[in-house]
Amino acid sequence: MTELQALMKAGAFLGHRTSRWNPRMAKYIYARRNGVHILDLVQTVQCLDQARAFVKKLANQGGSVLFLGTSRHAAGPIMAAAARSNSFYVNQRWLGGMFTNWSTMRLCVHRLTYLNQCGEDGTFTTLPKREEAALRRQHARLKKYLGGLCGMEQLPNAVIVTGQSSDSHALAECRRSNIPTIGILDSDGDPTSVDLVIPANDDSAASLDYILTELTYCLSTGSR
Amino acid sequence: MLAKSSSLQQRRRCSSVTRATRVTPLAAATTPRAPVSSDFRIKNAPSIEERKGYAGYDAVGFTYEEFEDALLEHDGRLMFDIGSFVTGSVASLDSRGAYIDIGAKALAFCPTEELSSTRVGRASDVLQLGMLREFQVVREDRHDNVLIVSLKAAEAKIAWKRIRQMAAEDVTVMGKVSDANRGGVIVNVEGVQGFVPSSHLSVALAAINNGDTLPLKFLETDEIRQRLVLSNRRAKVEKAITFKVGDVVVGTIASVKPYGAFVDIGGVNGLLHISQLSHERIANINSVISVGQQVKVMVLSQDQQRGRVSLSTKKLEPTPGDMVNNPQLVFEKAEMMAEAFKQRVAAAEAAARAEEAKLASEIAGQALGEESLAAGASEEKAEASEE
Numbered sequence: 001m002t003e004l005q006a007l008m009k010a011g012a013f014l015g016h017r018t019s020r021w022n023p024r025m026a027k028y029i030y031a032r033r034n035g036v037h038i039l040d041l042v043q044t045v046q047c048l049d050q051a052r053a054f055v056k057k058l059a060n061q062g063g064s065v066l067f068l069g070t071s072r073h074a075a076g077p078i079m080a081a082a083a084r085s086n087s088f089y090v091n092q093r094w095l096g097g098m099f100t101n102w103s104t105m106r107l108c109v110h111r112l113t114y115l116n117q118c119g120e121d122g123t124f125t126t127l128p129k130r131e132e133a134a135l136r137r138q139h140a141r142l143k144k145y146l147g148g149l150c151g152m153e154q155l156p157n158a159v160i161v162t163g164q165s166s167d168s169h170a171l172a173e174c175r176r177s178n179i180p181t182i183g184i185l186d187s188d189g190d191p192t193s194v195d196l197v198i199p200a201n202d203d204s205a206a207s208l209d210y211i212l213t214e215l216t217y218c219l220s221t222g223s224r
Numbered sequence: 225m226l227a228k229s230s231s232l233q234q235r236r237r238c239s240s241v242t243r244a245t246r247v248t249p250l251a252a253a254t255t256p257r258a259p260v261s262s263d264f265r266i267k268n269a270p271s272i273e274e275r276k277g278y279a280g281y282d283a284v285g286f287t288y289e290e291f292e293d294a295l296l297e298h299d300g301r302l303m304f305d306i307g308s309f310v311t312g313s314v315a316s317l318d319s320r321g322a323y324i325d326i327g328a329k330a331l332a333f334c335p336t337e338e339l340s341s342t343r344v345g346r347a348s349d350v351l352q353l354g355m356l357r358e359f360q361v362v363r364e365d366r367h368d369n370v371l372i373v374s375l376k377a378a379e380a381k382i383a384w385k386r387i388r389q390m391a392a393e394d395v396t397v398m399g400k401v402s403d404a405n406r407g408g409v410i411v412n413v414e415g416v417q418g419f420v421p422s423s424h425l426s427v428a429l430a431a432i433n434n435g436d437t438l439p440l441k442f443l444e445t446d447e448i449r450q451r452l453v454l455s456n457r458r459a460k461v462e463k464a465i466t467f468k469v470g471d472v473v474v475g476t477i478a479s480v481k482p483y484g485a486f487v488d489i490g491g492v493n494g495l496l497h498i499s500q501l502s503h504e505r506i507a508n509i510n511s512v513i514s515v516g517q518q519v520k521v522m523v524l525s526q527d528q529q530r531g532r533v534s535l536s537t538k539k540l541e542p543t544p545g546d547m548v549n550n551p552q553l554v555f556e557k558a559e560m561m562a563e564a565f566k567q568r569v570a571a572a573e574a575a576a577r578a579e580e581a582k583l584a585s586e587i588a589g590q591a592l593g594e595e596s597l598a599a600g601a602s603e604e605k606a607e608a609s610e611e
Contacts, residue, residue: 002285004291029266033302073330203329
């Protein structure tokens, strides 16, 4: 299957309804049909090539990437991509200060690691019921929000984000911390909020899977 | 071809109407829309010529023309009309419903209420991940443009087709009672909700519980108005066609009305009209018969179409007025009386037939006579003169 066929099958060309666009995305939109914007797949591939090159170079230098995607349908693909490339990820709500207050966040991540270990040792069962319950609650909460950062000691060298419209604060933190961002943007995204735009459908798991697989492949091959 | 703006307005009107429960099955929209060149104008966007000039255009594996061709192939995914039927696979299950991949931009949502015509607890009771089913697009959520689809509506389409076939063949179906009201009971037949009026029930309304299964036949099947009316009586009558007109049957009085009594004869309720009780005039029906009393009745007539059976005890009275004075005698002598009645009927019929035959032969004889008259008047005269 050619790249065009794969992208078409995944539905990467489908944008939002015309009323829901961000005019800044005009140059990445190909046409307006049936009340829906169609993204320019030619540019998608061009941008994807740029992203591939960037990620390969980063991997060669031994850099790390964080995958960010908090929408309901992006959670699965993001986690899978991170697992494939041994990277960290955030697929639940982005907690304020994750990057800008990393020194504090890091302690929470250590706590999570410790609780993970407790769970494995069976330390929980030796505790009285009430304390055990409290610790398990804490463990569950940390696992939910910081599970993807478990083991991360320093900030990543790049962030790959999808569903930009819901994570503007996360991208602001990236900018503040001087971390370059690659964004998979739909017709309602803001291209000025990320450093490298890949225009594609962010509502379809197939579309996200395709693009994230391409990037993780480069990440894995680049580091070899 | 419709002008672009009016068709857009039409579709917007469709999508802004939120239909609550029942969706009348609409014909699936199948006209593909040809792209209009004016569609392209995006405000402040570079034209295709400009885009072809970008560095890296040659490195891309396809051209804008190939992209356009591919778009025509996938044209059906841009928009789904409300009322259209789509095939989708189950992508994920939630507590509130299921997310279905119908090939649109985003996953469509099928709420748990729309999964089946019978009550469903969780979406996972009906659907599993990866299942391929047919759905009907019901509406579009105005807030986040998510398509809401219904499995119930698509199944109703198939169910109604089955029902129409069965109604044409006048098949007896089993329906499960789900509710009851003053007018009758509500049943579920082949996944579609139907109604059985109490006048068409062969058992008492009070005796029917939710969850009972009744044999039913179709009275009214109107898919457009979502109207399905069935009859229990018609189904039962067909079953209990063990008796013919003139038979004597044992029955129990099921209910007593001012105009007569309903007698339960082998599952079917027959009407024993007050005038058919006895030769004597009866002022108060309750003085003669009571609910639960066993009687022997003669079948006067039966109407299969409407599931009605007419009964009589008048004919079974050895002496007129016995039903009132000596019902026990009537009970005992019922078979005898029926036999006598049959014989009388047979004799009467035989006599009638004899009369007919005689009349027919006379007419035939006359006709013969007329023929010979027409043939040769002389011969007739000769015969007459001979006689």
